[in-house]
Amino acid sequence: MTDLSLNVSRTIKAPIERVYNAWLDPAMLARFMLPGEGMSVPEADTDPRVGGRFSIIMAAGEDKLPHGGEYKELDPHTRIVFTWESPFSADGSTVTINLKEVDAGTHVELTHVTFVNEESRDNHEAGWGAILDKLNEVVL
Structure with missing residues (x-):
């Protein structure tokens, strides 16, 4: 495990409140948490409070890829x-x-830290870029 990190940013053509809320709404997550072509999100659930958890099942064909985590900070319309x-x-x-x-809307800067390797x-990094691109499409 290394201290590798990544930064991805985009300007989303939507109001800041809508962009912030999209990250906490399971129906919206299912529409934009798509890091690759042909993927879907058949299941998404959130408990949007500090200490609450989220879960997302990404599907690539028959493969189901579970993702989840715990909300550590929720600063409305500013930081998650x-x-x-x-x-x-x-x-x-x-x-x-x-x-x-x-x-032009909302500037989103996403930072992800701690990876097992550069690959x-x-x-x-590619996945988060695709996710932010999709967010820009669906949040309008």
Whole structure:
């Protein structure tokens, strides 16, 4: 396990409140937590409070990939921090989402820390990029 990290950012063409709430709404998560082509989210559940948990089942064909975590910080319309637990994550893996209102909508900066190796980090970087792109499509 290493201290590798990644940063992905996008400007989402939607109000900051809508972007923030999308991360906490299971119906919205099912629409944008899609890190690759042909994937779906048949199950998503959230308990959006500090100490609450979320779970997301990503499906790639017949393969079901469980993801989950615990909300560590929820600063309305500004910041979300959660642990990231998946078959591909390392212990102590954490995601921080910082939101900032900008003229074009909402600037989202996502930071993910702690990966088992560079390949895992690079795969997650591509996945988070695809997820943010999809968020921009569905949050309008």
